[in-house]
Amino acid sequence: VQTVQLMRDPVGFLTRCRDAHGPIFRVKLVGFPRFVYVAEPELAREVYATDRTIGRASPGRKDFLEPLVGERSLLCLEGEEWLEHRKLLGPAFHRRQVDRYADEIERIAADVLREIPTGEPVALRPWMQRITLEVILRLVFGVTDEQRLERLRHLLPELVEAGSSPLVWIVPRGLERRPLLTKFPNPIGRFVRLRAAVDEQLYAEIAERRRTGADGRTDVLSQMLDLDDVALRDELITLLVAGHETTATALAWTFERLVRTPPALERLEAEVLVGEEEYLRAVVREALRARPVVIDTPRFLDGPLSLGGYDIPAGWYVSPAMPLVQGAGEFRPERFLDEGAGRDGWIPFGGGKRHCVGSHLALLELEVVVRETVRRLELEAVEAPGERAKLQHVTLVPGEMALVRARERRAARVPA
């Protein structure tokens, strides 16, 4: 019953639990029967501190992600091999490294934004997905071959969609290779076929990169060539799965909030059009606060944990409930303009040792794409009520996919 309630109205369900039971409460969810949520910044910090002791992030992700991302994925690894991968990927996603991508992201965004239909209601999220997929393909994977780009543009979203079917998670591995399962149309066979088709493209790209070397290239793949082929393949899919839809959803929520908060949108337009970026930075951080994309970040406990006055046994999961820890409240970017304010309990990218490795790239994408959109389009809400969050996997997606009406900006002031 609680699982159904969480699926139907995730934020409402969590809020009701908090109101009835306080800032630490237990839920019973299918697949996660022993699960404790915390709802306050200090308790969230204590949960993330377990990354140094008894907390493990991979068990909560493995079941539904491993068939897609593989065993050698940063999301599913622990211990030494996790550290080795993280040390390789971390520097590639350092702020100074990703800042070099700003111009390319702007070009990608401009190309997609030109095609958005104007004058009629349009759901922005699919358009944002096109932008964020292109960013992953070109800047993270570093694919330049037009044919390969075109194939991956179609295959990758299909693969991720096929991989989200619960059938794919519960069918034991190996069974999927049985000819009967792949011969007739069925969700598992489709997933296996798509995965093979994507892998073929990725292994070809990896082989080519090894031949030509990383010389002078700035993409992420070129900086990970110390990994073996299987680990590289797994990490490429991981970066796609972790970075594509999350960033598109964050963009969708940013516009969903902006069109319903005209003073914030007007101030953003005024500043962006004269080349000011401070308010823009506050807007994307406030959107991530008011509408976090990821609902929770569970840690599996290898030992007992004393938390918020309770003793939680080994073998249980604990997690911050992101929407509760961050506090909903009104959409007010100004809170991020005052030094340090708005930061307490700001955990859209998780925390501890397993915090999001792509956070700098995500923030850069958000800033550049929002700026480019505001320069080119005038946006307004189609309906007054805000969109309700829908649970998709572990992400909270705007129920109407960020439905807006867009018009070309009349006095287009796009700097040369």
Ligand code: HEM
């Ligand atoms: C707005 C966009 C994004 C949001 C909200 C987001 C959020 C998160 C969250 C909450 C986690 C789990 C942290 C934890 O368990 O404490 C995570 C992990 C991760 N994210 Fe992101 N992310 C975003 C974009 C990206 C991008 C662009 C990439 C890379 C291209 C990326 C790569 C990863 C990876 C690899 C992990 C696993 C890290 C590990 O387990 O060591 N993410 N992200």
